[in-house]
Amino acid sequence: xxxxxxxxxxxxxxxxxxxxxxxxxxxxxxxxxxxxxxxxxxxxxxxxxxxxxxxxxxxxxxxxxxxxxxxxxxxxxxxxxxxxxxxxxxxxxxxxxxxxxxxxxxxxxxxxxxxxxxxxxxxxxxxxxxxxxxxxxxxxxxxxxxxxxxxxxxxxxxxxxxxxxxxxxxxxxxxxxxxxxxxxxxxxxxxxxxxxxxxxxxxxxxxxxxxxxxxxxxxxxxxxxxxxxxxxxxxxxxxxxxxxxxxxxxxxxxxxxxxxxxxxxxxxxxxxxxxxxxxxxxxxxxxxxxxxxxxxxxxxxxxxxxxxxxxxxxxxxxxxxxxxxxxxxxxxxxxxxxxxxxxxxxxxxxxxxxxxxxxxxxxxxxxxxxxxxxxxxxxx
Amino acid sequence: xxxxxxxxxxxxxxxxxxxxxxxxxxxxxxxxxxxxxxxxxxxxxxxxxxxxxxxxxxxxxxxxxxxxxxxxxxxxxxxxxxxxxxxxxxxxxxxxxxxxxxxxxxxxxxxxxxxxxxxxxxxxxxxxxxxxxxxxxxxxxxxxxxxxxxxxxxxxxxxxxxxxxxxxxxxxxxxxxxxxxxxxxxxxxxxxxxxxxxxxxxxxxxxxxxxxxxxxxxxxxxxxxxxxxxxxxxxxxxxxxxxxxxxxxxxxxxxxxxxxxxxxxxxxxxxxxxxxxxxxxxxxxxxxxx
Numbered sequence: 148x149x150x151x152x153x154x155x156x157x158x159x160x161x162x163x164x165x166x167x168x169x170x171x172x173x174x175x176x177x178x179x180x181x182x183x184x185x186x187x188x189x190x191x192x193x194x195x196x197x198x199x200x201x202x203x204x205x206x207x208x209x210x211x212x213x214x215x216x217x218x219x220x221x222x223x224x225x226x227x228x229x230x231x232x233x234x235x236x237x238x239x240x241x242x243x244x245x246x247x248x249x250x251x252x253x254x255x256x257x258x259x260x261x262x263x264x265x266x267x268x269x270x271x272x273x274x275x276x277x278x279x280x281x282x283x284x285x286x287x288x289x290x291x292x293x294x295x296x297x298x299x300x301x302x303x304x305x306x307x308x309x310x311x312x313x314x315x316x317x318x319x320x321x322x323x324x325x326x327x328x329x330x331x332x333x334x335x336x337x338x339x340x341x342x343x344x345x346x347x348x349x350x351x352x353x354x355x356x357x358x359x360x361x362x363x364x365x366x367x368x369x370x371x372x373x374x375x376x377x378x379x380x381x382x383x384x385x386x387x388x389x390x391x392x393x394x395x396x397x398x399x400x401x402x403x404x405x406x407x408x409x410x411x412x413x414x415x416x417x418x419x420x421x422x423x424x425x426x427x428x429x430x431x432x433x434x435x436x437x438x439x440x441x442x443x444x445x446x447x448x449x450x451x452x453x454x455x456x457x458x459x460x461x462x463x464x465x466x467x468x469x470x471x472x473x474x475x476x477x478x479x480x481x482x483x484x485x486x487x488x489x490x491x492x493x494x495x496x497x498x499x500x501x502x503x504x505x506x507x508x509x510x511x512x513x514x515x516x517x518x519x520x521x522x523x524x525x526x527x
Numbered sequence: 528x529x530x531x532x533x534x535x536x537x538x539x540x541x542x543x544x545x546x547x548x549x550x551x552x553x554x555x556x557x558x559x560x561x562x563x564x565x566x567x568x569x570x571x572x573x574x575x576x577x578x579x580x581x582x583x584x585x586x587x588x589x590x591x592x593x594x595x596x597x598x599x600x601x602x603x604x605x606x607x608x609x610x611x612x613x614x615x616x617x618x619x620x621x622x623x624x625x626x627x628x629x630x631x632x633x634x635x636x637x638x639x640x641x642x643x644x645x646x647x648x649x650x651x652x653x654x655x656x657x658x659x660x661x662x663x664x665x666x667x668x669x670x671x672x673x674x675x676x677x678x679x680x681x682x683x684x685x686x687x688x689x690x691x692x693x694x695x696x697x698x699x700x701x702x703x704x705x706x707x708x709x710x711x712x713x714x715x716x717x718x719x720x721x722x723x724x725x726x727x728x729x730x731x732x733x734x735x736x737x738x739x740x741x742x743x744x745x746x747x748x749x750x751x752x753x754x755x756x757x758x759x760x761x762x763x764x765x766x767x768x769x770x771x772x773x774x775x776x777x778x779x780x781x782x783x784x785x786x787x788x789x790x791x792x793x794x795x796x797x798x799x800x801x802x803x804x805x806x807x808x809x810x811x812x813x814x815x816x817x
Contacts, residue, residue: 374758379757389647393651395674527588
């Protein structure tokens, strides 16, 4: 039984690839099995096309699972969340079976663009209250009308990173405005991270993402002080890691702590600081786009990604945090103590940042923020 | 069966024509059509209105960034041409060295990004230039203005596009017969005089092409300014990309792209007019009916 839930496979038209792969008899059997029993999902197999952040496609962590099931994963790396929805806005969206969305984009993906499909929780048994922290269950970022639209699977936070040999630990973003740091800091061109920071440095953090247009102007006027202080607006994490390792800059205002490992691999040293204005949380979720044609394997992949061992392994590799409670005990000391897993409420107390409204008379819209960000980068 | 010269030409050109139709002409037409459409909240609807052009043309940011791109493009193209002309002349009319030509081509063997990172290594605080200057006692502290600055962008763009410019200039010079230069010299022109009165006018079409191609490539490059420009890396290309990627406003991005295209055409016309006024490009003579 599917308990009345419509499975993604039944709402998705079969594609040429799927038709070529399945014989008519097998297809008929699979549909019949799906209609009669949720436990009868076909075994994972075949090609799986996914779109994920570089390194987040679980290549080493799920190798045994892929080998056992004969699954071949083809990954298209994304360098920003924009890469994902841009592809699905095209008239002929690519046949991805699985992609990732940052929680900030939930409304856009689920309500506006409609590029997520309902996920049958029965096909993802690891997504249960015994395994998953409560912060990731039953939240609007991943559900609509009681149906799962995305499965949160990894989270973390962006914060200040600095070279302890070159400067004192920053206690606040304001510390980066010290005269001796002029021309020594970097800002990353990552709007999802930097927009909440923009509001916070202007004392408007609690209002984000709903700032009026006047407040938006005031916030970017404040952020301009940091741009004047900065030596570079880095293209991405790799870019900033290179600059930190070479000593061209000594700190980055707010970035993914994964940069620490990248910088260390390049011979640099870097530490993490938590400014009093707070860190910027993010949670990535897997979703199944309407163009998916190997839904069974996609859901099996998600399920494996939530297994405690895979969660522990990838979080240790990427310096991020698991959504699986059971994974914490499987991580090494460094990974386990980086975050206080007994006090996750404190991390999530401020809520997860979203993106500004697409349309609004009262508040600055997403377009307004993009324009302000472009002007910031152009030095206006 | 023997094809006429006209049909032979069409047959030989057809793969290129088909390719350009499929991947340039039709996409450009789509872009033009899109520029009149409407977008709201990531939803694009067909329409015929000029709002996107009005918005782009009245946007201070767009003009400031575009002006910046044009200045970067013009400066890079002028410097590239200034360096490519003597090298091209030497290789075509003096040395005729195939080895030197091959050396110029060698610079293309490494990838674009590798070359950008190489410049970072050269210009950084711990880079080769700062280290040498410090070890020679010429400076006490690294010159930070070398990297993440307009200087870094300019130097890198010239390095990236100079080989293209040299090859194009050489191609233009190859068309000129040595007899014409010799005749000019026999008639009393100096070497420089012969260059400007014979070489430049006869190679003008190719030289304008070299200049424009370098200008277009440097003007449209948005990776180098972003990676080496520090806090001055915003370009028109990025603005247009943002409309397609971040806001989902493809019609506005299309209008901005069309404006950029028209701007390049305008610059092209200005270069032709300037070249004719200065006498570098011969004026067309109307053919008289015999």
